[in-house]
Amino acid sequence: MTSTGRSKAEHGRERRRLLRAALATAAGGVLAGCDRLSHDERAVRVLGSAEALTREVQRRLTGPALAQEFSPADIAPVFRSNGTTLPGGGYAALARDGFANWRLRVEGLVERPAAFTLAQLRAMPSRTQITRHDCVEGWSCIGQWTGVPLSHVLQLVGAKPQARYVVFHCMDVMTEGDYRVPYYESTDMDEALHPQTLLAWGLNGGALPIENGAPLRARIERQLGYKQPKYLHRVELVDSFAALGRGHGGYWEDLGYNWYGGI
Incomplete structure (x- = not known):
């Protein structure tokens, strides 16, 4: 970043x-x-x-509770961008064509691996919500997100019973010292199936801007900002993090962050 x-x-x-x-x-x-x-x-x-204990306590207290939602009057005029604002590699070519050649692959511990176009995702049942993004760096911003609930996509592909986590693979490559890896994040099945967890393709009534993660980003509204990965191109269901990065479930987690970023 x-x-x-x-x-x-x-x-x-x-x-x-x-x-x-x-x-x-x-x-x-x-x-x-x-x-x-x-x-x-x-x-x-x-x-x-103590992270696991914190997670368990919060889950017991909040259960399936929704993150706070706001009114249109609360929406920030410009939704602040964080992290990468323009990935390298072949991303620019995809963006020039309006992401017509982009696909979201959904694979791993699923019955029916699939690849969805942006048009297909936009045609799926959608949800719009106005929520606050809270960054670990100390700032917040309210925006209106529109996208398909992740639970709907997981139902289409058939998550296998042994799947414990959903991993989001991104197109932006991160470098920290000698650690260079495409950005990735993850969440557990409880958050993945939560009604406010979206694969978002829209922001504030328009298409998702490039600096905010086009064509698709995850919105996991009960988690901190680093748990909201941008520039998605693959979703993978796994039963452990052993084969991912340094094995902690996310790029920043590999560098010392808590995996559970609940707020």
Whole structure:
């Protein structure tokens, strides 16, 4: 990820520092010790080990609850972009043709692997919702998203019983030090089947802009911004993360973020 006047490596280090500070605050509940703990590798590991407990507690408290939705008056005039704003490789050629040659492959632990065009996805039952995007860097933005519920697509392909996670593979390639990998993220089946979890192709009444993830991005509304991957081209159902990246379920998770980004 990049930001004005700062290198990608510097920005990555700052993101990890922010996350560690957030971990320390959430687990310890003491702001005064937050910065000190965020620089202690052992403390970060200990606090991160509480992630499963945090996830279970939140699930028990919220169950199938919906993320807050807002009114049209709350929509930001411009939805802030984050992370990559224009992938390299063959992305530009796909965009020039209006993504006519783009396909979303859905595979892995499914009964009927499939590849969908953008037109096919837009023709599926859709949902529109106005929600707030909360970034780990400390900013928020409200936008109106339109897309097909991920649960509908999973029903079409037939998720197998052993599938535990849905992995989103993206077209933007990320680099952090010597770690270079296409961006990827994941969620569990509970969030994948949640009614507000969308494969979104529209933003604020129009087509999804390139800087916001065209042609398709995931919206997992009860999770932080890094769990909302952009530039999707493949969805994979798996039973573990062992064969993915460094095995933690996401690009930023491989670099120290919590896998569960619930809000």
